Amino acid sequence: MTEVEIYTAIGEEGFEKLIRAFYDQVPGDPILAPMYPADDLVGAEQRLRDFLIGRFGGPMRYVEQRGHPRLRMRHARFHVDLAASQRWMELMRRALDQAAFPAEVREVIEPYFEQTAVSMINRAPIE
Numbered sequence: 001m002t003e004v005e006i007y008t009a010i011g012e013e014g015f016e017k018l019i020r021a022f023y024d025q026v027p028g029d030p031i032l033a034p035m036y037p038a039d040d041l042v043g044a045e046q047r048l049r050d051f052l053i054g055r056f057g058g059p060m061r062y063v064e065q066r067g068h069p070r071l072r073m074r075h076a077r078f079h080v081d082l083a084a085s086q087r088w089m090e091l092m093r094r095a096l097d098q099a100a101f102p103a104e105v106r107e108v109i110e111p112y113f114e115q116t117a118v119s120m121i122n123r124a125p126i127e
């Protein structure tokens, strides 16, 4: 399966399930919780979900509302070190487990998340 076919395969509901399962874990996570806006987790959930939907062949709502993603730039104000990146991926892997997509879907989106989570690192491990 190619990246743009993912939206057709799992639909709006698939992305909702995945990103809900991810954000459900955020408030209880000691590394990630302090980074996310506690009073706007619903908004954060919507931004990530809309971004992914556009990225994987669905409607381009994220770009329409927020403009060019420039993800590294948008993450520059957060302290994303190796530990934070790995933790983010850990939560996402658990969310993927819960979403229980067909193997051919997971095979495409999990490596994408792994690569993007590494590329978001913007701080050395020790400062």
Ligand code: HEM
Binding pocket: 032, 035, 036, 037, 040, 043, 044, 045, 047, 048, 051, 066, 071, 074, 075, 078, 079, 080, 084, 085, 086, 088, 089, 113, 116, 117, 118, 120, 121
């Ligand atoms: C590597 C660890 C990561 C950390 C610690 C992190 C942290 C954050 C935080 C704190 C926000 C702000 C929440 C909000 O108000 O929207 C955010 C936004 C966002 N993140 Fe991440 N993130 C990580 C990786 C990723 C990855 C891998 C992706 C994409 C696959 C991603 C996509 C986004 C998007 C689309 C937004 C919304 C940006 C905006 O429009 O302002 N992030 N991230």
